[in-house]
Amino acid sequence: DAGVIQSPRHEVTEMGQEVTLRCKPISGHDYLFWYRQTMMRGLELLIYFNNNVPIDDSGMPEDRFSAKMPNASFSTLKIQPSEPRDSAVYFCASRRRNEAFFGQGTRLTVV
Amino acid sequence: GENVEQHPSTLSVQEGDSAVIKCTYSDSASNYFPWYKQELGKRPQLIIDIRSNVGEKKDQRIAVTLNKTAKHFSLHITETQPEDSAVYFCAASRGWRGTDKLIFGTGTRLQVFP
Numbered sequence: 425d426a427g428v429i430q431s432p433r434h435e436v437t438e439m440g441q442e443v444t445l446r447c448k449p450i451s452g453h454d455y456l457f458w459y460r461q462t463m464m465r466g467l468e469l470l471i472y473f474n475n476n477v478p479i480d481d482s483g484m485p486e487d488r489f490s491a492k493m494p495n496a497s498f499s500t501l502k503i504q505p506s507e508p509r510d511s512a513v514y515f516c517a518s519r520r521r522n523e524a525f526f527g528q529g530t531r532l533t534v535v
Numbered sequence: 536g537e538n539v540e541q542h543p544s545t546l547s548v549q550e551g552d553s554a555v556i557k558c559t560y561s562d563s564a565s566n567y568f569p570w571y572k573q574e575l576g577k578r579p580q581l582i583i584d585i586r587s588n589v590g591e592k593k594d595q596r597i598a599v600t601l602n603k604t605a606k607h608f609s610l611h612i613t614e615t616q617p618e619d620s621a622v623y624f625c626a627a628s629r630g631w632r633g634t635d636k637l638i639f640g641t642g643t644r645l646q647v648f649p
Contacts, residue, residue, distance in 0.1 A: 457636065466641035467579070467624060480636060515578065517637075522567065524637055526578040 430516050430527035437534055442504040445530045448497055449518030457524065458491055458501050459515040467515070473499065506534045537562040539627050541640030548615050549648055556643045558625035559607040565627040568601060568608045569637070573622045582623075583610070615647045 429448040437443050449456050457472040471481040476493045484491070488507070493499040503510055511533050517524045538561040548554050560568075569584035585592045585599045585608065592599050596615075601608040612619055622642045629635040 459639075467639040469636055469638060472636050519637075522584060523569070523581045526580070528578055 428516055428518050428525050428527035430514075430530050432530060433528060434531045435533070437506055437532070439507055439534055440505045441534075442502065443506045443510075443532060443534075445501040445514050445516075445532070447499045447501075447516030447527060449499070449516070450520075450525055451497065453518035453520040453525075454496075455519040455524075456493060456499050457517045457519070458499070459517065459526075461513040461515060461529070470501070503532075506532075508534045510534050537565075537627070537638045539625060539638050539640040541625050541643055543643060544641065545644045545646070547646045547648065550615060550617060552615055554612045554615055554619070554645055554647075556610045556623055556625070556645075557607060558609070558627075558640050559605075560627040560638075561606070562627065562629065562638075563606065564629045565606075567628040568599070569626050569628075570597075570599060570610050571624045571626065571639075573624065573642075575621070579624060612645075615645075617647050617649055620645055620647045 431446045454475050458470040460468045460470055470483045471491045472479055473493045489503055491501045513529045513531050515526050515529045517526045541558045566587035570582050571579035572582045573579040583594050583597050583599055585601050590601055596613050598611045622644050624642050625640045626637045628637045
């Protein structure tokens, strides 16, 4: 198994533009998490899904953020419009039972 | 809401010394406590975990202890080596069968000097 796959690895965009981050979880994992990592706040949970259904999105900072999981092998995190304070590393992780496996992350820079 | 506090935020030790990182959690229903290590520019990876039905677990040079009454747990690294240098995150979850979210602490940057 290739592990959790995220794309793109790096994204630089201008303020106001739409950004879409993508994630392919490990096959057979029924939980998927989106985290945001910054120096100040560490790993913040944004939203998580169980069997493709959003369970808790209380960590999504604003209405500008949205996430979908149309099937068991794909999820997206969208920011529209993006702002400089959204700059961070965004991780997707999938889990079945105990261990959560993280993707390589997407480093987002909004200028 | 659920919260996990982690201390210290940075820790510097000499090679061969021990390092201890401490976490406290707020949700008394938490029963699964993993520790992740993140090397520079890489993804967090699980290094050890503990469930609420045990008080201590060891794996070679690392050990975790859990005090459910006080709602705190700790990571102990003995005989530290330069390759232990990384950011360490603790986390807490209600579902040790993978049935709930993982809430992370803010991380501890460990530096081991040769």
